[in-house]
Amino acid sequence: MGTQATEKDYKNFDIMDKNYIYKAVISLNRSMLRESSSENNSIINCDSSGITGRTKTVCKKFNNLIRSLCSSKSVELKNKCLNNSDYEYLNFWVNCEFNGGFFDNTFTEDFQANMQNKIGECVSNDKLINALKLFKHEDLKKMKILDELYKSYHEMHEIIISASDEIAKCLKPSTKCVEDYKSAIRQFQGQNNYFDNALMTFKKTYEALAYEAFRKNISYLSHIAKIPEDPNESKLTFYTIGDNRNKIILISLFGSVIAVVLVLIYFYRFTHSGNLMRARSRKKKKKFNNQDDNMKNSLCINDPNIIRYNNRKYNLAYHS
Structure with missing residues (x-):
């Protein structure tokens, strides 16, 4: 039904x-x-x-x-x-x-x-x-799990983006996320590809929110539980500075690189200085093309093979 x-x-x-x-x-x-x-x-x-x-x-x-x-x-x-x-x-x-x-x-x-x-x-x-x-009831059961996961995620998100410093409140919804996720993996893994993919997507979304929290305040390390690779792991684990420093730095650097690239593109395409640079580049390209053509012509004139070929054409024409 x-x-x-x-x-x-x-x-x-x-x-x-x-x-x-x-x-x-x-x-x-x-x-x-x-x-x-x-x-x-x-x-x-x-x-x-x-x-x-x-x-x-x-x-x-x-x-x-x-x-x-x-x-x-x-x-x-x-x-x-x-x-x-x-x-x-x-x-x-x-x-x-x-x-x-x-x-x-x-x-x-x-x-x-x-x-x-x-x-x-x-x-x-x-x-x-x-x-x-x-x-179908089987699908609805799995979708209810996703709904509960994202409700807890939403609660975490509201705490993290708020101006208050109630960091400790993040632990309760975070713990629920981890426990519900592990339960779903143990119960349904491999039974439905759509559900499996949705769980993996949730894990990535959850981790992205965790890194956002750590960049805002490192104290969140003690109040955001880590989703383990093994769903049978009973002990609640947390992120550590060593686990996440490199990733946080990488994300920050990647964001900075993107920002710099966008600024350079804007500078080059939409500013007066950028127009001057493009005009100068076109002039140099034209100059190099002209020099290249002159060099080719010079090589053709001085090439003995071409001279002999032209003489041979002339002699054939003369003797005919």
Whole structure:
């Protein structure tokens, strides 16, 4: 029962805008009114006679989640419309609420039949309808693991980018990331290439965030757990200065080199001095080409083989 998840469905957790999506989810979970919904400002008519019971409850929460996401984007982004990754995550969220169709496997049809976009330009009815699909329970189980991993990652990210010095708070979500990752590897490794690749992508994303934290404050070394190569390793390990100094330096140098190259390109292409340099280069090239042509002509004139050849042509013509 349900549609098999694609590679794109698994990749979406890494490429989606985690900041806005998880903020909207957190806001929904904290709200005391999460099961209420104003039908004057909703995407689905949850009071329709065709929507009852648990479907009605989820429908109201779904409307609130979409409103929360749209509200967050309208305040902070120029592009206020939901993108494809947003729609894909909304579909995943609905699947989780219905536990992969165990409670209701007709919710997609119910929602699609009762669309009434009263939110505005933020949401496209057609895109939301096309995104709604029921996942197979096996895929949904793996995608829930990815969702939990990236939720913990998002919590770490918010701590690291904040202006506060509450570095110690990073340990809890970091530890959860590591434990959930090891559990996923032990349980599912080799069963699904899409899921395996998604886990490897998460590991790289997690490590990149860790190095970003270390560059900001070396004290994070004691509060960000390291994902081990062996998923059966029970002891929690941490990064060390020796493990990461070279990589941090390499990343910093690489970033500096890119910056210098971009500055030089800009200087050469878009400044007055750059125009003078290009003009001078063209003159030198023209001069060298002229010198090369003169040298070739001189060689041709002085070449005895060519002289003999020309004389032979002349003699043949004369004797004829």
